[in-house]
Amino acid sequence: MIAENDATPAEIADPVRMIIDEDACIGGGVCEMLEEATFLLDDDTVIAAIVGDGLLARERAEIVVDRCPGRALSFVEIGSGLEAGTEGRSPGEGDED
Amino acid sequence: MTSTETTVASSGSEPNITDSSLYLDGVPFERFAAMRDTPGLVWHPYGDDGFWAATRHEDVQQISRDSETFSSAIGHTNLWDLEADALEARRSLIDTDAPDHTRLRRLIAKSFTPKNVKRWEDTVRAIAVELLDDFAASGGGDWVEKVAAPLPIRVILTMLGVPVEDADYLVELSNYLVEGTGDEQSIPPDAFGNTTELRLLPFNSPASHALFEYGEALAAKRRAEPQDDLVTMLVQAEAEDGDRLTGSEYKNLFHLLVFAGNETTRTAISQGGVALADNPDEWRRIVSARADDDEAVGAAMIETATEEVLRWSTPVMHMRRTTSVATEIAGTQIAAGQKVVMWYAAANHDERTFTDPHRFDVGRAENPHFAFGGGGHHMCLGAFLARLEVAILLEEMADRNLVLTRRSEPIRTPSNFVHGILSVDLGCEVSP
Ligand code: HEM
Ligand code: SF4
Numbered sequence: 001m002i003a004e005n006d007a008t009p010a011e012i013a014d015p016v017r018m019i020i021d022e023d024a025c026i027g028g029g030v031c032e033m034l035e036e037a038t039f040l041l042d043d044d045t046v047i048a049a050i051v052g053d054g055l056l057a058r059e060r061a062e063i064v065v066d067r068c069p070g071r072a073l074s075f076v077e078i079g080s081g082l083e084a085g086t087e088g089r090s091p092g093e094g095d096e097d
Numbered sequence: 098m099t100s101t102e103t104t105v106a107s108s109g110s111e112p113n114i115t116d117s118s119l120y121l122d123g124v125p126f127e128r129f130a131a132m133r134d135t136p137g138l139v140w141h142p143y144g145d146d147g148f149w150a151a152t153r154h155e156d157v158q159q160i161s162r163d164s165e166t167f168s169s170a171i172g173h174t175n176l177w178d179l180e181a182d183a184l185e186a187r188r189s190l191i192d193t194d195a196p197d198h199t200r201l202r203r204l205i206a207k208s209f210t211p212k213n214v215k216r217w218e219d220t221v222r223a224i225a226v227e228l229l230d231d232f233a234a235s236g237g238g239d240w241v242e243k244v245a246a247p248l249p250i251r252v253i254l255t256m257l258g259v260p261v262e263d264a265d266y267l268v269e270l271s272n273y274l275v276e277g278t279g280d281e282q283s284i285p286p287d288a289f290g291n292t293t294e295l296r297l298l299p300f301n302s303p304a305s306h307a308l309f310e311y312g313e314a315l316a317a318k319r320r321a322e323p324q325d326d327l328v329t330m331l332v333q334a335e336a337e338d339g340d341r342l343t344g345s346e347y348k349n350l351f352h353l354l355v356f357a358g359n360e361t362t363r364t365a366i367s368q369g370g371v372a373l374a375d376n377p378d379e380w381r382r383i384v385s386a387r388a389d390d391d392e393a394v395g396a397a398m399i400e401t402a403t404e405e406v407l408r409w410s411t412p413v414m415h416m417r418r419t420t421s422v423a424t425e426i427a428g429t430q431i432a433a434g435q436k437v438v439m440w441y442a443a444a445n446h447d448e449r450t451f452t453d454p455h456r457f458d459v460g461r462a463e464n465p466h467f468a469f470g471g472g473g474h475h476m477c478l479g480a481f482l483a484r485l486e487v488a489i490l491l492e493e494m495a496d497r498n499l500v501l502t503r504r505s506e507p508i509r510t511p512s513n514f515v516h517g518i519l520s521v522d523l524g525c526e527v528s529p
Contacts, residue, residue, distance in 0.1 A: 029210030069476035
């Protein structure tokens, strides 16, 4: 099955936090194919979901955002609060690209 | 507004890229190159009006990814317009915008994810092996009839749950549909017992009526006796909640899957076979990579060769959008309600994006081709299935050491839409 994304920000170079726009997702699973530790296509809803903390290296985040046919993926910067583990689950405003 | 699907000659001396007969001699690459070098989008007369032609990779990508501005639901996604009632009767996934599109697409998306498509690998391989062995045993023949056509239709029919005995009939129907994208139909309007006005049928073809009937009969069977197949999945989606998949949505979706899953992949394999016969050095690269002790070398080569076959063949040469609001692309002002046509056949040879675009290079490293569209909501649903079919065919050909040779000129499909080959005689030898 899908591995948990257990990498911490310290292990990922230049990490960003992925966000899914569930209304836009068309369920093709490209994200899951590219980054299977971060995305999982829900079998029932056929909508992608984030596994674990949703962190990806910026470079890889840009690729998966670019390839997502639903234009449903974006990422936000992780604030300094995150490293201290204080950021809540809601990721804030979406990065438009 | 006109409901005929014939094209008119453009004024001026340039070749008219919508003239279907032009494609009997191949894609008008020179004309496309000139259009790419023209600043902005190029206005092309068509019928009583015209469309904006996008030919550069960058512009096609921008249009393709902005489905709010560039609608698939207004008018039609083919060049010609449809009257409102015809559009409603014929509307399938491909002619919808969000949120209808999202809802329809999610109903079938799961079966076509990269992960789920892999489950069909053994099925695809078994069919490919059977066809290739027959083709090699007879020393070659019509590559389209013997390999390129049967492989994809058998695969999609297996997935849908259609019995093998009916494959030939559905191939025949599909052939008639392609004619609907050209200027003339070879079958009368009442063929297959059709009584529906042609303009209400996909591709204006009576064969669509036959395909609808077939799909409905199969749906009835699966409702009575569910199986583990796509048609069962679709009818159950319909049954659970009345307004999830209507009868019209079902039959148009069935039609789309049979047509889109078939004609296009056939074209990729037809054109791919000719390209391999014409470029023996490229074929040898594939064979020797597959023979490498390091399996990764062969796998990487199959991947790049598959993408190159797709770029080279560009089975769907264009798709159309219609602007929902006034906008601008490449400095060209486009009014609301205008047609914009993305010419994938031109974008896939854009020298700004591809190194040496007119070379068939099976090891091409950077290959962001638009065979499956330019990205965005309508990106081909079957992209991973089509890739699997092409890749497995290449693997099995390489492992059998088959060499294709050209014994005739291809007879091309007279269509400005599908880059098809009707037949081509290829020799097939097992190289020592
Ligand atoms: C080499 C083979 C194929 C090529 C070149 C191809 C090409 C395309 C293209 C260019 C589009 C985009 C349409 C648009 O943007 O308006 C598309 C959409 C589509 N394709 Fe394919 N296709 C291929 C194989 C398949 C297969 C095997 C299936 C099987 C199910 C399939 C099903 C579809 C469907 C259902 C759509 C509509 C998707 C939507 O509107 O959301 N295609 N295809
Ligand atoms: S790639 Fe995009 S559209 Fe496809 S499943 Fe992932 S989020 Fe959804």
